[in-house]
Amino acid sequence: MLVTTDGSTVVLGGSFDGRSTGAVRAALHAVLAQHPVVVVDLSDVDSVDVTALRLLAATSARAAREGGALVLRGCSPGLRRAVAFSPLRRPLRFERSRDESPDQTVRVD
Numbered sequence: 703m704l705v706t707t708d709g710s711t712v713v714l715g716g717s718f719d720g721r722s723t724g725a726v727r728a729a730l731h732a733v734l735a736q737h738p739v740v741v742v743d744l745s746d747v748d749s750v751d752v753t754a755l756r757l758l759a760a761t762s763a764r765a766a767r768e769g770g771a772l773v774l775r776g777c778s779p780g781l782r783r784a785v786a787f788s789p790l791r792r793p794l795r796f797e798r799s800r801d802e803s804p805d806q807t808v809r810v811d
Contacts, residue, residue: 704746705729710737711775715746720753730761730772738770741797745776755790762793773797 703722704715762772
């Protein structure tokens with residue numbers, strides 16, 4: 703898994719699963735400490751497992767408690783469908799496209 707940061711954006715690439723959650727968690731917490739709204743770009747992620755989704759949901763809930771937000775960008779339709787039928791859907795926010803700001807999000811409830 704490739705994890706890079708660019709300002710308030712965390713860019714992920716490869717397989718996002720239980721083996722990579724430690725590195726992703728560290729990056730997300732570091733960026734959240736500097737920016738109230740963090741975008742996680744999943745455009746180059748090949749696969750996501752339930753452990754990774756739990757990490758995103760927990761980090762999103764933490765950001766919300768602290769007055770911020772975690773916004774997911776570049777999610778595949780399959781990932782959106784998987785989240786829509788999951789109890790993890792509540793805390794997750796999705797950006798419609800790379801060209802729209804995090805304020806223009808789709809909440810899956």
